[in-house]
Each structure stands twice: as structure tokens, then as C-alpha cells.
Amino acid sequence: MGSEFVMFSLTPMLIGVLASVACALPGNFLILRRQALIGDAISHVVLPGIVVAFLLTGVVAAIPMLLGAAGAAVVAVVLIEAIKRLGRIEPGAAMGVTFTTLFAGGVLLLEQSDTSSVHLDVEHALMGNLESLVWLRATDWSSLLDPWALAGVPEELPRIAVVCVGVILLTLVFWRWLKISTFDEGFAQALGLPVGVIGMGLVITAAVAAVAAFDAVGSIIVIAMFICPPAAARLMTNGLERQVWWSVLFAVLSAVLGYVLAGYGPLWLGGDNAVSAAGMIATVSGMILALACAFGPHRSRVGARAEA
Amino acid sequence: MSEPSVTLAASGGQAAAQARPDAALSLRGLTVSYGEKPAVFSVDAAFPAGQMTAIIGPNGAGKSTLLKAALGVIPRLSGEVSVFGQPLDAVRGRIAYVPQRASVDWDFPTTVIDVVMMGLYRQVGLLGRLTGALKARALSCLDRVGMASFSDRQIGQLSGGQQQRVFLARALAQDADLYLLDEPFAGVDAATERAIIDVLKSLKAEGKAVVCVHHDLATVRDYFDNVFMINVRRIAEGPVATTFNGETLNATYGGRLAATHIDQLNLVEGA
Numbered sequence: 001m002g003s004e005f006v007m008f009s010l011t012p013m014l015i016g017v018l019a020s021v022a023c024a025l026p027g028n029f030l031i032l033r034r035q036a037l038i039g040d041a042i043s044h045v046v047l048p049g050i051v052v053a054f055l056l057t058g059v060v061a062a063i064p065m066l067l068g069a070a071g072a073a074v075v076a077v078v079l080i081e082a083i084k085r086l087g088r089i090e091p092g093a094a095m096g097v098t099f100t101t102l103f104a105g106g107v108l109l110l111e112q113s114d115t116s117s118v119h120l121d122v123e124h125a126l127m128g129n130l131e132s133l134v135w136l137r138a139t140d141w142s143s144l145l146d147p148w149a150l151a152g153v154p155e156e157l158p159r160i161a162v163v164c165v166g167v168i169l170l171t172l173v174f175w176r177w178l179k180i181s182t183f184d185e186g187f188a189q190a191l192g193l194p195v196g197v198i199g200m201g202l203v204i205t206a207a208v209a210a211v212a213a214f215d216a217v218g219s220i221i222v223i224a225m226f227i228c229p230p231a232a233a234r235l236m237t238n239g240l241e242r243q244v245w246w247s248v249l250f251a252v253l254s255a256v257l258g259y260v261l262a263g264y265g266p267l268w269l270g271g272d273n274a275v276s277a278a279g280m281i282a283t284v285s286g287m288i289l290a291l292a293c294a295f296g297p298h299r300s301r302v303g304a305r306a307e308a
Numbered sequence: 309m310s311e312p313s314v315t316l317a318a319s320g321g322q323a324a325a326q327a328r329p330d331a332a333l334s335l336r337g338l339t340v341s342y343g344e345k346p347a348v349f350s351v352d353a354a355f356p357a358g359q360m361t362a363i364i365g366p367n368g369a370g371k372s373t374l375l376k377a378a379l380g381v382i383p384r385l386s387g388e389v390s391v392f393g394q395p396l397d398a399v400r401g402r403i404a405y406v407p408q409r410a411s412v413d414w415d416f417p418t419t420v421i422d423v424v425m426m427g428l429y430r431q432v433g434l435l436g437r438l439t440g441a442l443k444a445r446a447l448s449c450l451d452r453v454g455m456a457s458f459s460d461r462q463i464g465q466l467s468g469g470q471q472q473r474v475f476l477a478r479a480l481a482q483d484a485d486l487y488l489l490d491e492p493f494a495g496v497d498a499a500t501e502r503a504i505i506d507v508l509k510s511l512k513a514e515g516k517a518v519v520c521v522h523h524d525l526a527t528v529r530d531y532f533d534n535v536f537m538i539n540v541r542r543i544a545e546g547p548v549a550t551t552f553n554g555e556t557l558n559a560t561y562g563g564r565l566a567a568t569h570i571d572q573l574n575l576v577e578g579a
Contacts, residue, residue: 174427174434183412183413186381187478190400191430192400192430219378238417239419
């Protein structure tokens with residue numbers, strides 16, 4: 001059991017956890033800023049970026065994909081702003097138009113180009129390939145100390161690990177700026193804080209997390225993790241610090257539980273095949289949100305009016 | 309008799325801004341525009357230290373816009389802002405700002421004391437420690453507005469008046485010399501209005517400059533020393549006793565104020 005777990009489940013599970021946490025952290029602030037759809041938009045628009053990067057370079061490699069996706073995300077953000085300002089359309093509609101159009105463009109590009117030789121297709125874009133990210137060089141837990149075995153971990157793991165650590169550090173360092181500019185932008189501006197840069201930095205951080213996660217786990221998880229864990233966490237507490245901790249806990253729980261349920265759930269129910277881990281992780285995060293809506297201690301947001 | 313102290317914009321030009329070098333906040337030629345129509349046009353103003361000034365004018369006259377543009381919260385098209393004779397960015401630590409209560413989401417997951425501590429963020433920076441002494445200072449600011457017993461309350465559970473007092477406590481925590489408040493009395497209960505005006509008067513007694521966007525003409529005479537009247541352009545500026553009269557009110561509100569209403573405002577005799 002131990003060796004089988006290390007070889008087939010440890011790395012996908014870790015990647016799922018890291019991707020979930022990396023998306024859930026900025027998700028907290030995006031939701032409080034009523035920009036939750038930005039995460040959704042980003043995870044859609046990375047597709048055309050990745051396809052264009054593939055068409056230009058001819059390979060599916062980490063750096064060009066990240067660059068292409070980041071470029072597409074920037075294009076999307078600029079487009080959203082432009083549509084919002086020039087068309088005087090409310091932000092939600094501007095985002096909706098932008099991300100569906102870019103995603104559709106990505107699908108068309110994908111169909112027109114010859115990507116049959118690589119694992120780049122619509123299905124992969126949606127669901128990733130979490131189950132295939134196995135660690136074949138591992139024999140058992142001692143492989144964690146074996147340099148040769150460690151050199152063989154799927155390349156997605158160190159990539160998402162670096163991004164996840166980066167997101168955590170940025171959140172810690174810029175905590176006060178994020179908090180105050182999210183709660184009271186005018187006051188933050190009057191203090192002389194660069195609120196525009198902070199807002200843009202948050203969106204860029206979310207975009208980097210989305211792109212890194214997209215490659216490994218697909219856009220379904222990315223969309224779910226930007227929204228479900230932070231939204232559920234908001235219903236558990238009335239403090240921002242505690243909300244963020246809850247969101248991390250829910251993200252980890254979704255990833256681990258979702259992976260296990262996808263792999264073993266159908267067997268327990270008498271079925272033959274495992275189901276998509278990405279789909280199950282997203283589903284679990286949705287279930288957690290549903291439970292928080294039903295039983296969370298702070299689900300009634302309008303508190304009793306205190307006496308004057 | 310008091311005619312010279314009333315500066316009507318037609319005659320004023322830049323005289324007002326230059327006449328008071330001691331001004332806590334002075335604006336010159338401030339113009340702000342949303343889209344094509346200017347919201348504030350070429351406004352000169354000088355708000356003195358050690359006094360309370362009301363900015364009054366009809367809805368959409370640019371009162372809040374003037375305040376926000378002076379603070380750089382919204383970009384200005386042109387004009388100069390100086391605070392205690394220095395450029396804005398050099399003296400931000402001496403300015404406290406109280407935005408309109410309705411401008412934030414009170415469902416935000418945070419507590420009363422947390423909001424007041426935000427007034428200390430400029431002082432402690434990004435990673436500086438919020439020491440016990442700083443927390444004690446935040447608590448004493450809450451105490452000044454009569455909200456100390458609410459410090460651990462979630463902000464969404466407060467009444468409108470209590471929220472306004474928390475915002476004032478946050479401004480007090482900034483320990484500034486210039487206080488800019490955007491409609492601090494809007495929609496608050498009588499007890500809160502009393503508490504706020506007491507605090508503002510004590511700030512004035514300490515020599516601080518207090519500037520409020522104000523909407524209740526009936527209390528202007530009781531609360532304020534100076535009045536700044538605006539309707540996109542500056543209409544008049546000066547001591548309440550001489551400047552706040554039927555002529556300037558008519559010029560500011562453009563006849564939207566009924567004559568009977570003006571009569572009730574307890575204006576200066578014969579003005």
C-alpha cells in the first residue's frame with residue numbers, strides 16, 4: 001500500500017493540494033472585492049494563450065505556455081477594462097463577454113491546428129491530467145530521500161510548488177495593503193498607498209496561480225478553487241485572518257478528499273472505473289460550500305442591530 | 309459692514325488661496341471631471357488650521373469630489389493642492405480622511421478594533437509590529453467616540469451611527485493635523501451627532517484643522533466657524549457669521565432653496 005500510494009497517488013494529490021491553495025488564497029480577496037469572476041475569466045482565457053504559445057514554438061513546454069497564458073490574461077484584463085470604460089458596461093458583463101469570446105477563440109484555434117501529437121485538447125484544458133502525474137521512480141516512502149527518484153517527479157510538481165509558495169509569501173508580505181485596499185479603497189488611497197498597483201498585483205498573482213494550476217489540473221479546479229473555499233470560509237468566521245485559514249483548510253480538504261473519492265469512490269459503490277479527479281475535487285469544494293451555507297455559524301450576514 | 313470678508317468667486321480669483329499662507333489645506337485652480345462635464349471647475353480654497361469649515365452646496369455640486377481630489381483619491385485634471393504649505397505627498401501622515409460611510413462594504417469580515425488599527429497602517433508600514441501600546445492607542449480612540457465596549461464586535465453588527473463613530477475613531481488613530489470628513493453626520497442618530505461634534509470641537513481646540521462636507525444647513529451656524537460654498541465653481545468662502553447669508557445661499561443653490569427655508573436658517577441680520 002505504501003509504495004503504491006507514493007508512486008501513484010502522492011504526487012497527484014500534492015499537486016492538487018498546492019494548486020488548490022494557490023488559487024484559494026487570492027480568491028479570498030477577489031471575492032471580497034466582488035471580482036470573483038476575474039478568476040473565472042483568467043482560467044478561460046489562458047487557453048488561447050497556451051494554444052498560441054504552442055503554435056509559435058511547436059512544443060508543449062512550461063515556459064512558453066506560461067508566457068502565452070500570461071499574455072492572454074493581460075490581453076483579457078485590458079479588454080475587460082476597455083469594454084467597461086468605452087462601452088460603459090457593468091464589470092460582470094464585460095468579463096463575461098471577454099472570457100467566453102477568448103475561450104471560444106482558443107477552442108477554434110485548437111481545432112484548426114495540429115495538436116494531435118501532444119496532449120493538448122479541449123478535454124485536457126478542462127480537466128487537466130492529474131491522474132497521469134505519477135511518480136514512476138518512487139518505490140516507497142524512502143524515495144523522498146533518494147536524489148535519483150526525486151529527479152523523476154513530474155515537472156508540474158516543482159512548478160506549482162514554487163507558485164504556491166510565492167502566492168503565500170505575497171499574501172503575507174502585502175497583507176495589510178490587501179486588507180485595507182479591499183475594505184476601504186478611498187481611505188487606502190488617502191494614506192498614499194498605490195491601490196491601483198495593489199489591485200493589479202492581486203489579479204496578476206491570481207493569473208499566475210491559474211496558469212500554473214491550469215496545466216496540471218485543468219480549468220475546472222481553478223474556477224472552483226478561486227470561489228468555493230473562500231466563499232465557504234466567509235461563512236465560517238467574521239475575521240479576515242481566520243477566513244483565509246479556513247479557505248486553506250477547505251482547499252486542502254477538497255483536493256485530498258476529491259482525489260480519494262475519485263479514485264476509490266466508484267469502487268466502493270460497486271463501479272469499475274475511477275472518475276475524473278479534477279471533477280471530483282471541484283465537486284467536493286462545491287459540497288463544502290453547500291454545507292457551509294447550511295450550517296456555517298456566520299451565514300446570516302446581517303447581524304442583529306446593536307443598541308445605540 | 310462685514311462685506312470685505314465675503315469673497316465671491318466673481319471677484320476672488322486666486323486671492324483667497326494666497327491671502328492665507330497659514331492655511332492647513334489650500335487649493336488652487338482645482339478642476340475635476342467625470343467624462344466631459346467638469347464636476348469641480350477651477351476652484352481656489354483655503355481651509356485654516358484651528359477652525360472648523362463646512363463645505364456646502366447642492367447635490368452634485370462637487371463637495372465630495374473636491375475633498376477626494378484634494379487627497380488624490382480621484383485624479384484631478386488640473387490645479388494645485390498644498391497642505392501646510394507643502395505638496396500632498398510630503399505630508400500625508402498629517403492628514404486623516406473619513407470617507408462616506410456608504411462607500412464601504414460593512415459585511416467585510418473584520419472587527420471594530422481592526423478598523424481603527426487601519427488608521428495606524430501608515431505608521432507601522434507593511435510588516436511593522438502592531439504593539440500593545442498601539443492597540444491601547446486604538447482603544448483610547450474608540451473610547452473618545454464612546455465605542456470602546458464594541459471593540460471586538462463585527463462591523464456589520466453596528467448601527468449606522470456606530471459605524472460612523474468607528475470611522476471617526478480610525479481618523480483619530482491617525483493622529484493628524486488636518487481632518488477631512490465626508491458627510492460625517494449623514495444618517496446618524498442624535499446621540500452620535502452629539503458625540504461626533506464634541507470630538508471635532510476638541511480637535512479644533514487642539515489647533516487642528518477640521519473640514520466637513522456637510523448637508524444640513526440648519527446646523528451650519530451651530531457647528532462651524534467657516535463655510536465654503538460650492539456649486540461646481542467656488543461661490544463664496546469665509547466666516548459663517550458673515551458669509552452664510554441669503555445672497556450666497558441663493559447663489560449656491562440657484563433658487564432651489566425656498567425663501568421660507570432660508571428664513572428659517574437664522575441668518576445674519578440684514579445680509
